[in-house]
Amino acid sequence: MEVRRSRNRVRTVTAFREGDRTVVAIPARFTRAQEREWVRRMVTRLATQEQRRRPSDDELVTRAAELSARYLGGRAKPSSVTWSSNQGRRWGSCTSIDGTIRISDRVRGMPAWVLDYVLMHELTHLIHAGHGPEFWATLAVYPRTERARGFLEGVAFAPQGASELDDEGVASDGRDDVVIVSDGPDDDVIASDEPDDSVGR
Secondary structure (H helix, E strand, O other), rough: EEEEEEOOOOOOEEEEEEEEEEEEEEOOOOHHHHHHHHHHHHHHHHHHHHHHHHOHHHHHHHHHHHHHHOOOOOOOOOOEEEEEEOOOOOOEEEOOOEEEEEEEHHOOOHHHHHHHHHHHHHHOOOOOOOOOOHHHHOOOOOOOOHHHHHHHHHHHHHHHHOOEOOOOOOOOOOOOOOOOOOOOOEEEEEOOOOOOOOOOO
């Protein structure tokens, strides 16, 4: 854990991962009590956000069932949905014979709507095996299909250092930045997605 105080940081508090460390950036004016309180808040929120963006296999199964019910009339019923570390360059795969779906570990940490798209893509393969017109027409019911496809194409072509992306697809150079807005007791203090002090706040 590292706390970084900055005179340039006036209205923002930020928490992010930097390698093995958790960094909380705060305004220099904070008292020690304010520092302790904001560090506690930000670390808790960062952990919550990371958990939400990295669901377990059981949570993948639940989310797949929700998506199938909402967009596919419940027609896609996978026998299992799991994370996989051996997907190569694919985001996911589906074996329609036994109904298994595997989602690449590379999707972990991406925005939920991107994970939903990858799940929807594989669920649609349980209805249409190939990538023909019926497949794409069925998948098109997911409202963020085009946006998610663009996001994944961007990730595929991004520089090696930009391995993590935030909710709007902005590279964070391997950090898991947290974006939180607080209306807490510290009058004008908000949380931000800016992990450095290059811009005064």
